Amino acid sequence: MGFRSLWWILAAAAAAAPASAATTIHLCGDSTMAKGGGGASGKPTEGWGEYLKYSFGSDYVVRNAAIGGRSARSYTREGRFQAVADIVKPGDWVVIEFGHNDGGSLSTDNGRTDCPGDGAQTCQTTYNGVAETVLTYPAYYKNAANLFLGKGAKVILNSPTPNNICESGTCVDDVSRFDTYAKQAAIDLASPNVYHVPHKQYAVQVMKNLGPTTVTANYPNDHTHTGPFMANVMAGSFVLGLKCGTSALGKAVKNSTESLASASYGACIK
Numbered sequence: 001m002g003f004r005s006l007w008w009i010l011a012a013a014a015a016a017a018p019a020s021a022a023t024t025i026h027l028c029g030d031s032t033m034a035k036g037g038g039g040a041s042g043k044p045t046e047g048w049g050e051y052l053k054y055s056f057g058s059d060y061v062v063r064n065a066a067i068g069g070r071s072a073r074s075y076t077r078e079g080r081f082q083a084v085a086d087i088v089k090p091g092d093w094v095v096i097e098f099g100h101n102d103g104g105s106l107s108t109d110n111g112r113t114d115c116p117g118d119g120a121q122t123c124q125t126t127y128n129g130v131a132e133t134v135l136t137y138p139a140y141y142k143n144a145a146n147l148f149l150g151k152g153a154k155v156i157l158n159s160p161t162p163n164n165i166c167e168s169g170t171c172v173d174d175v176s177r178f179d180t181y182a183k184q185a186a187i188d189l190a191s192p193n194v195y196h197v198p199h200k201q202y203a204v205q206v207m208k209n210l211g212p213t214t215v216t217a218n219y220p221n222d223h224t225h226t227g228p229f230m231a232n233v234m235a236g237s238f239v240l241g242l243k244c245g246t247s248a249l250g251k252a253v254k255n256s257t258e259s260l261a262s263a264s265y266g267a268c269i270k
């Protein structure tokens, strides 16, 4: 090979490198994760997905596809998981976190409530004049995960963050049926490319460490939607949970466990 053709090969490889290098982390969730944090009126809010990029190097890109007001069910029905699957690249990551809009009763169907249960139960409803078979929250998680696995992506199933657990003036653990569903869905999927982050537990831990004054001051409008400071805290609690797990994405986190511990996030939860 002549020197000139070798030069061209090296130059072409260098030019192609940036396009293929970045791994995308796609985020699917509700207002607590979404850009703007769902606070269209009132004081500024932000979703935690907007702060995730600060914990990764330039070899990762965070694409926040979370939208306010969505549940695992409505995100599915509106084709939003499918829209993410349409652009996901093999080797990308997809983080799924719902729960704030998944409760309620189907007797007055708001289009978001899931069928009660943790398995293959189904419910029949009519929403907006259209008959719909409603699945359980874990079933929506598993269907979405299988969609992304089929595209060669890796999937992280999160339990949802709680509302402000400190609003009474004391930070007390709340208990929700959504606390365990994501973990169970990950276990059921039994795939080496599916992981669970107990975001709920890590969020509770940091809120207790920060205390009621700081926490409540950073829920500016209500007990669900975070101000920017608390959104960053929620991102950090996810990052610690990720680091404490076994995924390659956890190993890519820039922040050390020590720095997270000294910033009130606490230690790995066993």
Ligand SMILES: *[C@@H]1O[C@H](CO)[C@@H](O)[C@H](O)[C@H]1NC(C)=O
Binding pocket: 054, 055, 232, 235, 236, 237, 239, 254, 255, 259, 260, 263
């Ligand atoms: C992680 O490190 C980055 C870069 O130093 C910093 O901007 C970010 O706030 C850190 N995140 C947490 C949760 O401490």
